[in-house]
Amino acid sequence: MKTKVIIAFVILFLLLVSGESLNLYFKEHSNYKRMEENLKISSQEAQYYKTRSGENAVKVTAQEFTIHELRSTKPSVMQDLKNMYIRPGSIQSYSEVSTELKKDISAPVKDSIVFLPDSSKFTARTLQYRDKWFSVSGIILRDTAKLSIEVPDTITSVIFSQRKHPFWWILSKRQIKSVIKNSNPFVKIHIQQEIVIKK
Secondary structure, eight states, rough: HHHHHHHHHHHHHHHHHHOOOOOOHHHOOOOHHHHHHHHHHOOOOEEEEOOOSEEEEEEEOOOEEEEEEEEHHOOOHHHHHHTOOOOGOSSEEEEEEEEEEEEEHHHHEEEEEEETTOEEEEEEEHHEEEEEESEEEEEEEEEEEEEEOOOOOOEEEEEEESSSSGGGGGOEEEEEEEEEEETTTTEEEEEEEEEOOOO
């Protein structure tokens, strides 16, 4: 009877150990696949397109990292969080977006007389340009131009999940995507990286 109990405990112990080993194997395999996917995503180009209303938009697939992986692979992200006084454990996603403005402007330069409060005056050249998306005003004194530039823009960011292969329906894995659009047609958006934190 004692030997049967001991054999039962040994079999139970072996089942628990093999079950934990299988669990660890599948977890590591999943992490390996996720990191492999992150590597593919990092080499993908962003997809630029126009929205239905004609605004510029850009779409990228987000990378998934744990906080520990983020610390070891992207120290610049951790430094940014530290500079913004944000605890890394509390973030859900991180985006780096840059914009580029390109517009040629032609504005007439006018000679002006500027009166100062002490009743002195001097001549200067001024310029002004304004449209819906851009405003420039300035003064040119001798060989120096002082300009005031305003570029109004609205940037909208959406993070959503989408099937990797929609035609496989339920069998396809979901990917996290990020779309950022802006309203100013002269501003081009560049997404440097989109990271989602895996808890």
